[in-house]
Amino acid sequence: MQVGDVLRKKAARVATVRMNETVAIAAQLMRSSNISALVVKDVVRTEGNTAVGMFTERDVVRAIAEHGAAGANLKVSQLISVQQLLSCNSTDTLEHVRHIMNRAHIRHLPVIDNYSLIGVISMRDISSAYDDEARAAKPAASAA
Numbered sequence: 001m002q003v004g005d006v007l008r009k010k011a012a013r014v015a016t017v018r019m020n021e022t023v024a025i026a027a028q029l030m031r032s033s034n035i036s037a038l039v040v041k042d043v044v045r046t047e048g049n050t051a052v053g054m055f056t057e058r059d060v061v062r063a064i065a066e067h068g069a070a071g072a073n074l075k076v077s078q079l080i081s082v083q084q085l086l087s088c089n090s091t092d093t094l095e096h097v098r099h100i101m102n103r104a105h106i107r108h109l110p111v112i113d114n115y116s117l118i119g120v121i122s123m124r125d126i127s128s129a130y131d132d133e134a135r136a137a138k139p140a141a142s143a144a
Helices: 003-007 023-033 057-073 094-104 123-143
Strands: 016-018 037-044 048-056 108-113 116-122
Touching (some): 003 123, 016 023, 023 057, 048 057, 048 108
8 A cells, every 4th residue: 555545535735834933833733623743844935835844742742841831932943853854755655654654753754746745644544544454354354
């Protein structure tokens, strides 16, 4: 199974936040969308909107734990690592993406095809896809 197979079953909209937004704004976006991660974008004049990282619930917790209430006023850019954005593409297998996530200790990965952000895949998405696949195979095995 490929990443694209999972993305086709998800909402098309990709939730993003700009680097210069505050932790409070990012947290509100996650809450209102009922999601646990946002793709962080940087507005670059020559390249348009560029995905530079992920901002997650863990980042919100870290901001508050390290800075108290003032953590809500920190910029998203102060909390994300922008060294090398880990990503995948829609033709990657779920097993490959799961391996990347496990190795990097992350739960969300942006999906980028032809330099365009097309979605986000999560460890939960992968787990659900494997569960669905197992359920679909079970009746066929029972009929044999």
